[in-house]
Amino acid sequence: MTVTDLVSYEDALASYDPVMGLEVHVELGTKTKMFCGCSTTLGAEPNSQVCPVCLGMPGALPAVNATGIESAIKIGLALNCEIAQWCRFARKNYFYPDMPKNFQTSQYDEPIAFNGYLDVQLEDGEVFRVEIERAHMEEDTGKSTHVGGATGRIHGASHSLLDYNRAGIPLIEIVTKPIEGAGERAPEVAKAYVTELRELIKALGVSEARMEMGQMRCDVNLSLRPLGREKFGTRSETKNVNSLRSVERAVRFEIQRHAAVLSSGGTIVQETRHFHEDTGSTTSGRIKEEAEDYRYFPEPDLVPVAPAREWVEELRAGLPELPRVRRARLQKDWGISDHEMQSVLNAGAIDLIVATMEAGADAAAARKWWMGELARRSNEDGVELGALPITPAQVARVAALVAEGSLNDKLARQVIEGVLAGEGEPDAVVDKRGLKVVSDEGALGAAVDEAIAANAAVADKIRGGNLAAAGALIGAVMKITRGQADAKRVRELVLEKLGVQG
């Protein structure tokens, strides 16, 4: 593979203005496929969730999933789109074995939702409006396994194996209008948009939108134009950018690559590119086929969808509080800064914190555990926060034990560690590991006496009014009690025994 030339990000932005287009596919969480009653449960045996319709057998007749349509309308409404009075499905014809029909049922020039926007908030609080071109309904493809190549890649494979369980699962494709004016913040805008869209989809309850499970996938279109020029440059389309961080990196990489090609007098080829998670770079895929090669035509086996206005208004009235509005409300309630709220959002911790509070913890404690100890573990283990084997109720119980003085922070961390290790509920971990704070005043007093005796010089300093020196004695007591003392109580005892006012 040849090394791609790049110019520095700053140099690229000094000469060029990036224009982006983002296409996001969301797999709906319906029980059945878009056009047949096959189950969509993940992890089923290969080809056990297929039928004549999704296998494209002659004579099979598709029928639209009502919940699929409803979900599409909800997404459209939440994106401030107009909802079509009347629209049709279309066949997108292409020859590739991931669709046994040799076409994908999609929508072409009559999307169910169009002309909307999504306001996204950047790290510094600035709100950027991303205009939505359309949201249309289509279906997912089957899963290919390539055999005989070196690394399971299609290149060099001798043959491929197809599992069609995924073929026909409802997808909503959400396409932005060209995103202009983001300038150097283009990578950040792209990431913020996909983040906000994910939150929105989750809030609507139409999909779990877990990117690592392929339930939400992003294609990044990017072009550069010389500063001051109106006309767009030629774009590249980077496919399957499947994490929030990758969206940001892919945009940044393509800006640097395009700038290198353009500034050396070259031209950008309109093509599909693949993103590589390991290096954060993209490489050339196939040259994109002309759009008319898909030979779209109206799907004759399905009748038009004409959502009644009363139904649309009913769905609009039933929309949940939108994520940005909810975040603003929670941020105010929790009394934290824009930046802190942004971190909570990026960590995917909002719902976890809310659930922990509903289980009895106060906002500060809930946020502290999820954003501290648990965020650290989620980074270390490379799993999403919500996938850690601990529930909000368990975190709330740990917080309650700290609040009542049974645990200090250090012990609480060990309890959390125990829960994560599968040792049971917080109380069981406390028992098994013997993690109670020493609340026996006699034992604690003896430990304080011992510490004072062993550190006479420090004790004298404290007697002389140097309260800062108390820390050394508290540390000594903690050591004697193996960390199982309440630091605040120890401090009180130390000062009391030395006859000093705290």
Added chain:
Amino acid sequence: MPGITREEVAHLGRLSRLELKDEELDHFAGQLDAIIGAVARVSEVAGEDVPPTSHPLPLTNVMRPDEVRPSLTPAEALSGAPAQEQQRFKVPQILGED
């Protein structure tokens, strides 16, 4: 009326993965031309007030509830497959050597 060219037939053949001989290109170009010409006559008759039709029945909103129905068994699904492996449909090499 502008005719369907041999190049257009060759292009469609490529998209459909059909190998067409030279004489077939001429043959199909003529036939497709006749078909398109026949269909085009409909456009001459249809006025501005006639909306394009994609379905013969005046139906909209035919939907089914989101309820699981039994699928085929994997054995049934694969019964017509020319080749299979690991309970999956086996297809020939997709990409030739670059």
